[in-house]
Amino acid sequence: MLKPDQIPAHIGARRQSMPINNLTDKGKSLKHPAAKAPKIFADTGTIEEIHPLREAGIINGVTTNPTLMKRAGATSWQMAKEMMQEIVTLMAPYPVSLELTELQAEKMISQAEELAAYGDNVVIKVPVGGYGAVDSTLDRHTGLKVLHALWRRDIQTNATLIFNSTQALFAAQAGASYVSPFLGRLADYMYKHDRVEMPAGNALYYLEDHKGGKENSRTDNTPYVATSGARMDAGVRLIHEIAVIFANYDVTTEVLAASFRNGVQIPECLLCGADILTIPAPLLMGVADHPLTDEGMRSFVEDSKAFAS
Ligand code: E4P
Numbered sequence: 001m002l003k004p005d006q007i008p009a010h011i012g013a014r015r016q017s018m019p020i021n022n023l024t025d026k027g028k029s030l031k032h033p034a035a036k037a038p039k040i041f042a043d044t045g046t047i048e049e050i051h052p053l054r055e056a057g058i059i060n061g062v063t064t065n066p067t068l069m070k071r072a073g074a075t076s077w078q079m080a081k082e083m084m085q086e087i088v089t090l091m092a093p094y095p096v097s098l099e100l101t102e103l104q105a106e107k108m109i110s111q112a113e114e115l116a117a118y119g120d121n122v123v124i125k126v127p128v129g130g131y132g133a134v135d136s137t138l139d140r141h142t143g144l145k146v147l148h149a150l151w152r153r154d155i156q157t158n159a160t161l162i163f164n165s166t167q168a169l170f171a172a173q174a175g176a177s178y179v180s181p182f183l184g185r186l187a188d189y190m191y192k193h194d195r196v197e198m199p200a201g202n203a204l205y206y207l208e209d210h211k212g213g214k215e216n217s218r219t220d221n222t223p224y225v226a227t228s229g230a231r232m233d234a235g236v237r238l239i240h241e242i243a244v245i246f247a248n249y250d251v252t253t254e255v256l257a258a259s260f261r262n263g264v265q266i267p268e269c270l271l272c273g274a275d276i277l278t279i280p281a282p283l284l285m286g287v288a289d290h291p292l293t294d295e296g297m298r299s300f301v302e303d304s305k306a307f308a309s
Contacts, residue, residue, distance in 0.1 A: 011273040014247040018254070018275060021060055023093070038270060041095075041278035043258065045072035047086055049281035054090065058287065062087055063097040063158070063180070063258065063278040065125065077101065081115075088118040097158045097178075097278075099125035100146075103138055108146045109153075116155045123156040123177060128167050144174045151175025158256065168242045172253035178276070181242060183235020183269070184259035190234040235259070236268040243273025263287075 021039045022032040041061035042053050045068035053059045064084060074080035088096045098115045102108045112124040126146050131138040139145070143159065150157050151174065158178040159171030163186055168179040239257050246255060254275040260266065260283055269277055 010247045011243055014250070014252075014273075015275075017250075017252065038274065039095075039254075039276040040284075041097075041256070041276060042281050042284055043068065043260075043278040044281040045069040045074070045080075045083060045087070046281065047072075047083070047090065050087060050090060053281060053284055058284055059094075061095040061097075061276070061278075062091050063125070063256075065099045065160070066101060084115070085118045088122055092119050092121045095121050095123045095156070097123045097125045097160075099127075099160065103131060103135060103142070105139070105142050105145050105149070108142070109149050112146070112150055112155055113153070123158045124150055125158045125160045125180075126150070126176075127161045128159045128171050128179075130161060144170060147171060147174040147176045160258070162242075163238070165238065165241045165245050168253075168255075169245060169251075172246065172251045176253050178254045178256045179242065180256045180258040180278070181235070181238050182259035183233065183239060183257055183265060184261040186235040186238055186259075187233050187261060187265075233265060233268060236265060236272055239269050239274050240272035247273065 015036065018036070020035045022035050022037060024030070024032045024035070039060050040058060041063050042050055042059045043063050044050060045064045050059070050062060064087065066080075069080045069083060072083060074083055084096070084098050088098070096119075098118075100108050100111050100115075102111045108126070112126075115124060116122045126143050128143045128147075129140065131142040132140045147157050147159055156177040157175070158180055159168070159174075159176040160180045160182075162168050162171065162179050162181040168181060171179050235257075239255060242255050245251070246253065255273065256276040256278055257265075257269040257274040258278045260277070260279045263283065263286070266277060266279065266287075
């Protein structure tokens with residue numbers, strides 16, 4: 001398996017041509033020190049989850065989907081639209097992905113135009129495929145056709161439900177601004193179908209050893225230390241494959257790693273060349289925590305009592 005120092009140099013070189021992610025406010029002379037840091041999005045439909053993350057400067061974008069909107073309390077399309085509009089306004093100028101619910105190309109394009117009118121930061125999320133699976137009369141290329149039509153209309157898109165690099169390449173080819181490989185769902189699948197003796201498993205084995213049959217004592221696969229770029233996760237390996245292919249051909253469609261299951265996947269995806277991570281809000285809430293930070297804070301606070309009087 002590749003280690004971080006074996007990552008092709010052109011993945012790094014591609015980053016140089018990518019956009020500035022953290023903007024400096026107008027009139028401020030203290031420039032943002034991490035202008036080209038990866039974009040970190042919150043994967044949520046709940047405005048209350050977005051507020052604290054935005055205040056902490058942790059996120060510079062949001063992704064939603066119908067499941068997240070339903071979980072956030074939307075009980076009608078009208079209600080979902082109002083909630084999405086609120087998120088778009090709160091997050092401007094940072095991107096917010098809003099997923100289409102229509103399934104026929106023309107209706108999808110009209111729906112996309114309606115949602116895109118909420119703000120310049122709207123990105124339209126289009127499932128890359130699966131249309132034939134939900135309705136056998138639908139065109140299997142519906143997603144790609146819509147991505148292409150929206151590119152021609154200057155509307156930014158996020159091709160979602162990506163599970164292999166071929167889907168990612170053809171979404172980019174159709175004009176997608178972002179592709180979203182679902183690494184967690186792939187890792188879930190691999191966990192379910194993988195065999196104990198397979199040497200290249202996935203990180204879920206080490207963090208959530210449900211079956212009890214896998215080694216779970218490797219500290220370099222815990223969220224508490226560096227991962228060493230071990231790529232023990234099938235989803236992470238997919239991100240790497242897409243990043244290499246895009247870098248090989250100078251594709252500027254951004255690789256948006258989605259469907260996170262644990263903290264190990266965060267640095268692993270970055271080591272592999274992901275441009276953006278969209279992470280569930282509860283996982284983002286814990287990014288400043290570490291058992292040694294807790295211990296250090298306790299002793300600093302205790303010792304600072306010496307200066308109390
Ligand atoms: C991405 O944009 C999706 O909203 C999301 O990451 C899906 O994640 P899940 O597999 O946890 O549903």
